[in-house]
Amino acid sequence: MSLLLDNQFKPLPLDKSVDTRSFLEAVSYLPSFFDCLGSRVFGVIKSDISGNITKIKAEYVKDPERYVTLQDIVEAEREAHSGQWPKVGATLALMWLKRGLRFIQILLQSLADGERDENNPNHIRVNVIKAYEEALKNYHGWLVQKIFNAALYAAPYRSNFLMALSKGEEVKEEDCLANVRQFLVNYTATVDAIYEMYTNLNAELDYTV
Ligand code: CIS
Structure with a gap:
């Protein structure tokens, strides 16, 4: 069985609007995945991402009929908080969540494309560094970049990471x-x-943070 295929995202409609309820349902499985990665460093990331999801959900449940798509929420906040927007509420939470999701996308794509360090074929550091540089590094100041460099050593081995994606089962x-x-x-x-x-x-x- 595959964790990923159990938690697939829904296809988008032609106008590419993202249905809020389906999106929240799909990302709700993400935080628990960090527990399988085996290092406390992932606890920090888990709590940041969980906080983002909680904030978006808190806004959605106020009026599910009005907030059918993510854009409905962002536009409503633009009207309600014109002075602070976009650094406010679910708009800010989704801004950061999408960067974490982009990180995961680039990491998974890089693995799927077979990119690897030929000298350390069971490491995923090259894939993680690529994802970090493209999705997050620009938004991190010196200190957080140092934390990333330390977190890199907690990255699981490729074989363990792929096994975690397969819910702990040995899969080819x-x-x-x-x-x-x-x-x-x-x-x-x-x-x-x-x-x-x-x-x-x-x-x-x-x-930057
Ligand atoms: C595999 C090895 C990975 C190593 C990865 C190391 C990554 C980076 C380490 C940096 C630590 C960063 C810790 C947090 C930093 C936050 O300060 C920063 C800014 O936070 C935001 C809040 O989110 O600050 C705002 C104020 O300025 C607000 O406070 C905001 O919160 S709000 O608005 O909600 O109140 N945050 C970030 O920089 C985001 C960091 C995201 C890092 C994502 C890293 C993901 C690593 C994933 C590895 C595992 C891949 C898993 C692959 C597949 C999983 C599939 C699971 C199945 C379910 C599918 C559903 C998707």
């Missing part, structure tokens, strides 16, 4: 990577659509 690497590729189809489309929405609404911020 090629079968696992085929599942990753299938998962990435709707996942990547969803993450891309959220990025596009932030660009179109001029909601992206580039401050």
Whole structure:
């Protein structure tokens, strides 16, 4: 069985709007995955991502009929908090969540594409570094970049990581990577659509933490 295929994202409609309820349902499985990765460093990431999801959900449940799509929430907050927006509420939470989701997308895509360090074929550091540089590094100041460098040593071995994605079962690497590729189809489309929405609404911020 594959953890990823159990928790697939829904396909997007033609207008690429992201259904809030389905999105929250799909990402709700993510935090528990960090427990399988075997290092306390992932606890920090888990709590950051869980906080983002909780904030978006808190806004959604206020009025599910109004907030059918993620864009409905972001636009409503733009109206309600014109002074602080977009550094506010679910808009800010989704801005950071999408960066974590992009990190995961690039990491999984890099593994699926067979990118690896030929001298250390069972390490995933090259894949993690690629994902970090493309998705997160620009938003991290010196200190958080140092934390990332330390976290890199807690990265699981490739074989253990693929086994965790297969819910702890021994699965042939090629079968696992085929599942990753299938998962990435709707996942990547969803993450891309959220990025596009932030660009179109001029909601992206580039401050560092
Ligand atoms: C595999 C090895 C990975 C090593 C990875 C190391 C990654 C980076 C280490 C940096 C630690 C960063 C810790 C937190 C930093 C936060 O300060 C920063 C900013 O936070 C935001 C809040 O989120 O700050 C805002 C204020 O400025 C707000 O407070 C905001 O919160 S709000 O608005 O909600 O109140 N946050 C970040 O930089 C985001 C960090 C995200 C890191 C993501 C890393 C993901 C690592 C994943 C590895 C495992 C891959 C799993 C693959 C597949 C899982 C599939 C599971 C199945 C379920 C599918 C569903 C998707």
